[in-house]
Amino acid sequence: MAGYFSIFLVLLTLGSGLIWLIDHLVYAPKRQARIALAQGATGAELDEETIAQIAPQPAIAETAQSIFPMIAAITIFRSFLYEPFQIPSGSMMPTLLVGDFILVEKFAYGVKDPVWRSQLMDVAEPERGDSVVFKYPLDKKIDFIKRVIGLPGDTVVYRNKQLYIKPQCAEGQSTAQGLNCGEFNKIDMQLQNQDEFYADGIGQARLTENLGNVTHDILINPARPEQKMGYYQQPSTRIDEWIVPTDNYFVMGDNRDNSKDGRFWGFVDKKDLVGKAVFIWMSFEFEQDPDSILPSWVPTGVRFERLGSIQ
The missing domain is CATH 2.10.109.10 (Umud Fragment, subunit A)
Known part of the structure; x- marks a missing residue:
């Protein structure tokens, strides 16, 4: 079971990291461009609610961005430093x-x-x-x-x-x-x-x-x-x-x-x-x-x- 859990952690880390990276490099710039265009048209700063409506971040990308640092830290700690056992x-x-x-x-x-x-x-x-x-x-x-x-x-x-x-x-x-x-x-x-x-x-x-x-x-x-x-x-x-x-x-x-x-x-x-x-x-x-x-x-x-x- 410990071996399967290690593999699961690694896959989860790689998957969430890859989703976050693709969103950061490909889709985030496009969202920023839409926000900049909307701000230019209105001539004023947009609030967060309006930005979320104009250029919403996909839920899967938001989740990956949230969990990746934590999962990566757990994977490194458990794989290379210390692992708990009962x-x-x-x-x-x-x-x-x-x-x-x-x-x-x-x-x-x-x-x-x-x-x-x-x-x-x-x-x-x-x-x-x-x-x-x-x-x-x-x-x-x-x-x-x-x-x-x-x-x-x-x-x-x-x-x-x-x-x-x-x-x-x-x-x-x-x-x-x-x-x-x-x-x-x-x-x-x-x-x-x-x-x-x-x-x-x-x-x-x-x-x-x-x-x-x-x-x-x-x-x-x-x-x-x-x-x-x-x-x-x-x-x-x-x-x-x-x-x-x-x-x-x-x-x-x-x-x-x-x-x-x-x-x-x-x-x-x-x-x-x-x-x-x-x-x-x-x-x-x-x-x-x-x-x-x-x-x-x-x-x-x-x-x-x-x-x-x-x-």
């Missing part, structure tokens, strides 16, 4: 909750055209720990948000709910973004609590995870076994091990036992990156009573304390 699921809990509205920095990793999404200019590479929005590899019409765990060349292991990363390093390099080169780094986790979030009546463990230079919180359901039979099996690796290809990234949700991420379908190609999630600008609660007459999509409250930068 979090539809709990796969990034506790970092992002259902009902969070976020801003995605579109130019964080490169500038792309809004229609064909071809890369126009490189800006930067994703870093380990970034929360990124990307085109879902199994259905490019859908946008997903997950956290970057593995960079190109990294080896990632997720075993017994513990993450290990062997970073890709240049020759002679000893560390990479806070991780030791040439070895598997066991990613540190520290328990915060077990009574804030529940799944199937069981309290989920909230832990702080240290991805080298980035610290963030994750959720783990101690009672839920790992779904290894559904993992993406990369050739020549173990079932819970992945080697990230060139120009690809390995991503996972922060809600580790409730996230269909790279463990299940592989890697995110660089060309499918949409941008970096940077800010929560609104957050709604949806906690209707089962007997409520209100539909489930109607907010029941605003979580103002969640507004701010995304870790």
